[in-house]
Amino acid sequence: MRSVLIVTLISLGLAASLALADDRHAISERQMSRVLRQAFPSTPPDWRSRLTPDATMATCAQWGNQPPKEIADAIKRREAAAIRLPDDGNFMGDWRRGEKLAQSGYGLRFTDAEAQRPNGGNCYACHELSPDEVSFGTLGVSLKAYGRTHKFDPQHARVVYEKIYNSQAAVTCSTMPRFGANGILSIDQIKDLVALLMDPESPINKPAAAGQKGKADSKEDAGGDAAKRP
Amino acid sequence: MKRYRRLAMRSALLAGLGFAAVAGDLRAAEPDVIDRGLEAFRSMLKADPWSNPAMLDADRGQALWKERRGPRNVSLERCDLGKGPGVVEGAFAELPRYFRDAGRVMDLETRILWCMETLQGIEPAGLTDKPHPAANEPVKDPGAIATWIASRSQGRTFNAPVSHPREKATLRLGKTMFHRRMGPFDFSCASCHASPGKRIRRQGLAHLVNPDEARQVVGEWPAYRVSTAHVMTLQHRLYDCFWQMRLPELKLGSEASVALTAYLVKQAEGGTIAAPGLKR
Helix, strand or coil: HHHHHHHHHHHHHHHHHHHHHHCCCCCCCHHHHHHHHHCCCCCCHHHHHHHHHHHHHHHHHEEEEECCCHHHHHHHHHHHHCCCCCCCCCCCCHHHHHHHHHHCCCCCCCCHHHCCCCCCHHHHHHCCCCCCCCCCCCCCCCCCCCHCCCCCCCCHHHHHHHHHHHHHCCCCCCCCCCCCCCCCHHHHHHHHHHHHHHHHCHHHHCCCCCHHHHHHHCCCCCCHHHHHCC | HHHHHHHHHHHHHHHHHHHHHCCCCCCCHHHHHHHHHHHHHHHHHCCHHHCCHHHHHHHHHHHHHHECCCCCCEEECCCCCCCEECCCCCHHCCCCCCECCEEEEEECHHHHHHHHHCCCCCCHHHCCCCCCCCCCCCHHHHHHHHHHHHCCCCCEECCCCCCCCCHHHHHHHHHHHHHEEEECEEHHHHHHCCCCCEEECCCCCCCCCCCCHHHHHHHHHCCCEEECCECCCHHHHHHHHHCCCCCCCCCCHHHHHHHHHHHHHCCCCCCCCCCCCCEE
């Protein structure tokens, strides 16, 4: 706890001196929050915290998402401490539910005010997963055949669980949302997503269905950079 | 007459594209169909700018500009867009800018609201309450006016002034906002618009921190958006991006929206204005 505090203070100090050196006219947090309150007059009380980055995001923005090692390590420790593990020690749920969650971008938007369904993870927005789903984004790495690539290692299921729960614990300032730590997905939902990635029966670890044969035959590229392809 | 025949033709073509988008709920392969259709349509646009449905809204905007309206029953023809009262030609190319009468920096849409309020006496709340059209609804009046005014800068290059201290401050604010990560998904604008050639699902993401790409896309706004079948203004585009960021509804004409616009226009400095454009 104390070390986190110290590192936070150091990073704040560094950030402040950096801002001073770089730009004497840096925008203060006070000015920014005034501007944002005016920009979003309909903000409900329980959404106000959304307008302020937490310490990790503030530091990431300050360093252009590339903080020096000591600061990155401090962030990783803090974010790792925020991870809650399943009570039963089991990291795998049901890949069928996981696939639905990976498809769904529902939740937490201002049009979702009266939640009709559970929040989705919208993994396909950024990742290639099942070879049958050709509508996938490229902000994240390809996760095709992910479980197979990791030899269905039960130890790795925990790594995936922690990654989804809090991506910042593994890769500082990653673009990937902190699904568990930020309260987007529940522990059970995250387990279902782990199963989508790590269960041998999951479609992402299978060749494509008939219709998509051509794609399935292409070289496996889990962990590769999908963005490099057209 | 000939113009309207062309309009009928293009409506049929775009209806086909829009159908592909709506029927497929923007999933799976449909966006490819839209991309191909858009390509074909863009080349038609080059040959004949009137084939863009947004030109109907520009026409409507021009009529609204000239019409006596509001409690004061006057037109907007005395509205000063920065180059003197009533000057429309080329005004958009020099926005956003600082307006001494308003004491703040304004982009085109914000300035139109201001003129509607101060000249015509129209309550801004009525215009900013539901500021943007739903799918298949025509763009609202200020958006139609903006479409017309922007079209009157076609072929010019972006050249917004950055000399007044407030203009400089606005630009700094916009740049900082662009990189500020907030909300439950930890997104900033840069999360989606700071690397080349990325996609969300199948939607291509503009690499807006790269001036070359910013110059290509920013000058196309306001644009006719095929997937929702209406003109979308830049402030509406930002409103939608904030929606994806899980942030609240962006107020039309807010300092934040002006600052982001100023940043985007600065990125696109020297780029050619091709508004109204056409987007997926």
